[in-house]
Amino acid sequence: MELVAKGVYYSDLNEQIKQIAQTPGEIDVKEVLGHRYIGCGLTSHTTLNVFGTLGNDSACYMDGATLQVYGNAQDGIANTMNDGKLIIHGSCGDIIGYAMRGGEMFIEGYAGYRVGIHMKEYYEKIPKIVIGSKAGDFLGEYMAGGRIVVLGLGLKDNEEAAGRYFGTGMHGGAMYIRGPVCEALMGGEIAKKELDADDKEFLTQTVADYASYFDTDTSEIKIDEFSKYQPKSARPYGEMYVGE
Amino acid sequence: MxxxxxxxxxxxxxxxxxxxxxxxxxxxxxxxxxxxxxxxxxxxxxxxxxxxxxxxxxxxxxxxxxxxxxxxxxxxxxxxxxxxxxxxxxxxxxxxVLLSGMGNTKPYPVYWDKMLINASQVTNPSIDPLREPMETSVLLGRKPEKLEFDKDGKLKTKMPPQVKLDVPVMFSAMSFGSISKNAHEALARAATDLNIMYNTGEGGLAKEFYQYGPNTIVQIASGRFGVHPEYLNAGAMLEIKIGQGAKPGIGGHLPGEKVGEAVSKARMIPRGSDAISPAPHHDIYSIEDLRQLIYSLKEATNYTKPVSVKIAAVHNSPAIASGIARAGADIIAIDGFRGGTGAAPSRVRDNVGIPIELALAAVDQRLREESIRNDVSLVVGGSIRNSADIVKAIALGADACYIASSALIAVGCHMCQNCYTGKCNWGIATQRDDLVKRLNPDIAYERLMNLITAWKHEIEELLGGMGINAIESLRGNRLMLRGIGLNQKELDILGIQHAGE
Structure with a gap:
């Protein structure tokens, strides 16, 4: 099934997608020009192939669908996503994966500010965000679960894969960042940890998955170059109060 | 020593x-x-x-x-x-940081107690609600600018989604987590049988509560706890929580000790982990961003449910409310600074925000001046203590009122203001099994039914006394109010005259 988005208002486009998605299958959406909310709430039997620029808050509340994007994505992608898979052949704007609870997202290039804020995990659901190049400031702020991996591919000399204040208020989950980061700029609630065997296996698999999705040369990546960042406490603000 | x-x-x-x-x-x-x-x-x-x-x-x-x-x-x-x-x-x-529970304890003026309600005498006689029909129901949601009909008299205008309440009262947001399952159940059942609404707070929705969906407001706050497509579609109305009256500008921390098995499932977070919902939604930094979230919720629910935006009453509420209405909200909920909470920093609770009476009057006035009052319904809370407060709120311009402290007092709260300790001896603000079972949900349900039924009778009596037979005719009817002991500035803001004028 193929849809052309150009000239169609976003709510009409999404209505069409939802209609088609009532039966399992694959939908190609061509000429997408920042249309919002594509893939909102879609369930597991749908695969969407988006050509163009994916608009704000696409894949919000997504619940199992697969979304392949051939182009860049704007802000707020995968907001409160419950399950599913996103593969973005390009870069992303800000606030990617806000409160994401399940599923996984692979971004070929870079991602903007505030990626993975409030990311959670729940029973078997452990969400994952993989960023090929680098992420902006406030990565994983208030993160309560899940995994964020930043591969640091194609960085210039002295460029770092994570920005300032990453992991501020983080109280669950883990971030894996390749290459050196300025720890003075790191959030106060996290600490750098040694990679264990499980981490290495997870990273090896994640890098292999990334390479397979994007046909990118990942040979420069050595697993030992990753650092793991985890919260010092599951209750970072537990001691802050006194009863009146 | x-x-x-x-x-x-x-x-x-x-x-x-x-x-x-x-x-x-x-x-x-x-x-x-x-x-x-x-x-x-x-x-x-x-x-x-x-x-x-x-x-x-x-x-x-x-x-x-x-x-x-x-x-x-x-x-x-x-x-x-x-x-x-x-x-x-x-x-x-x-x-x-000093922490306390429930609402502001300081002796700020309570404007409800400085306003008096009118009654009819001789001409335009009062109406006896015992023998004449009184309309206490209200519809919440965006109202169309005009209605168009085809030549057969059928409505052509597509009506925006509405929620109908039999009484202009709703139980406001109290999450499962901040209050016990039994308290939550009593609120849900009473809301259902009274045909009003209760609100999940930001605590998600446990599976056994989905049956109360038609009378449920599902809340979406910055932590997005328990928010997923099924949850969004479970309720009859959605509410984005931006702020609350007890702690404007401040978020919430549900301590890990209160996140047991059931709370963990409802909030969809690991057991024992803190549930942190900071004050800002990190995806909202402007009215345009708010619009984006409002419409993402509308997309997720196929434009079938009204979306409310809840804010705390603060100094510039009228401008904020105007922005919210223009952002596409169907309902604006405003929470005054006497509103309750499970836990708030005492300094914030006692010093931040403004009384709901003034905020309501100012917001209603502003929205009218901008000709956008019909684009939204106004719901107000923040210490509504009785039916007279409700009648006064409606006369000042509200569509309906939110109550929470009153509802908890009805089921046994004694206002000791130690909710944050999790040791509520009355089984309300606790997750300890031995304490929770002290609150019998059947009895609590019945007491809530009694309270709202009694208030409904009182509202009818007060309406009838004014010679009015429908809530709709009282809304924004400020001529029905007079101030007592208020200065000119206060009267101007409330938009009412002084008693005797």
Missing amino acids: SLQLGWPDYMVIRDENRCIKCEVCAKQCANEVHKLDSDYDKMMADESKCVNCHRCVALCPTRALKIKVNDLEFKPNANWTGSAIKEIYKQASSGG
């Missing part, structure tokens, strides 16, 4: 002639105030743990107990009051 005066806030007065040492008080007190001293064969009390919740007093079979405010006083000083001194002691020894 202690630097700090460790004298308790309350005294436990036990009448030894009445006490039969049955130990009911000891068993009932989660704060462990009472203890049978077997050496002396006598009930003893550690008053330093007492929060004055009256549980022991209420259950003592011989009425042997009384709790009194401790009469030990510092040297009288209008500036350095006893509480001001004790707060400094507490912070100096702990380094902690």
Whole structure:
């Protein structure tokens, strides 16, 4: 099934997608020009192939669908996503994966500010965000679960894969960042940890998955170059109060 | 020697002639105030743990107990009051932010009590609600600018989604987590049978509560706890929580100890982890961003449910409300600074925000001036204590009122304001199984039914007295109000005349 988005208002486009998605299958959406909310709430039997620029808050509340994007994505992608898979052949704007609870997202290039804020995990659901190049400031702020991996591919000399204040208020989950980061700029609630065997296996698999999705040369990546960042406490603000 | 005066806030007065040492008080007190001293064969009390919740007093079979405010006083000083001194002691020894429960305790003016309602005499006679129909129902949601009909008289205009309430009252946001499952169940069942709404707070929705969906408001806050497509579609209305009256500008931390199995499932977070919802939604930094979230919720629910945006009443509420209406919200909920909460930093609770009466009048006025009042319904909360407050709120311009503290008092809250300890002896603000089961959901349900039914009768009486037979005719009808003891500025903001004028 193929849809052309150009000239169609976003709510009409999404209505069409939802209609088609009532039966399992694959939908190609061509000429997408920042249309919002594509893939909102879609369930597991749908695969969407988006050509163009994916608009704000696409894949919000997504619940199992697969979304392949051939182009860049704007802000707020995968907001409160419950399950599913996103593969973005390009870069992303800000606030990617806000409160994401399940599923996984692979971004070929870079991602903007505030990626993975409030990311959670729940029973078997452990969400994952993989960023090929680098992420902006406030990565994983208030993160309560899940995994964020930043591969640091194609960085210039002295460029770092994570920005300032990453992991501020983080109280669950883990971030894996390749290459050196300025720890003075790191959030106060996290600490750098040694990679264990499980981490290495997870990273090896994640890098292999990334390479397979994007046909990118990942040979420069050595697993030992990753650092793991985890919260010092599951209750970072537990001691802050006194009863009146 | 202690630097700090460790004298308790309350005294436990036990009448030894009445006490039969049955130990009911000891068993009932989660704060462990009472203890049978077997050496002396006598009930003893550690008053330093007492929060004055009256549980022991209420259950003592011989009425042997009384709790009194401790009469030990510092040297009288209008500036350095006893509480001001004790707060400094507490912070100096702990380094902690002062925390308290429920609403503002300070003696700020209560404008409800400075407004009087009109009644008809002789001409335009009053209406007897016992023999004439009174319309107390309201519809919440965006109203179309005009209605168009085809030539057969059928409605052509596509109506925006509405929620109908039989009484203009709703139970406002209290999450499962901040209150117990039994309290939540009582609210849900009562809302259903009263045909009004209750609100999930930001605590998600446990599976067994999905059956109350048509009377449920599902809330979406910055932590997005328990928010997923099924949840969004479970309720009849959605609410984005931006702020709450008890702590404007502040978020919430549900401590890990309260996140047991059931709360964890409803919130979809690991057991024992803190549920942190900071004040800002990190995806909302502008009215345009708010619009984006409102429409993402509308997309997720196929434009079938009204979306409310809840804010705390603050200095520039009218401009904020205008922005919210233009962002596409169907309902604006405004929460005044006397509103309750499970936990709030005391300094914020007692010093931030403005009274709901003034915020409501100012917002309603602003939206009318901008000709966008019909684009939204206005719901107000923040200490609505009785039916007269509701009638006054509607006359000032509200469509409906939110109540929470009143509802909890109806089911047994004694306003001890220690909700944040998780040791609520009345089974309301606790997740401890032994305490939760003290609140019988059947009885709590019945008491809520009684309260709202009684208020409905009172609203009908007050309406009838004014010669009005429908809530719709009272809304924004400020001629029905007069101020008493208010200055000209206050009267101007409320948009009412003084009594006698």
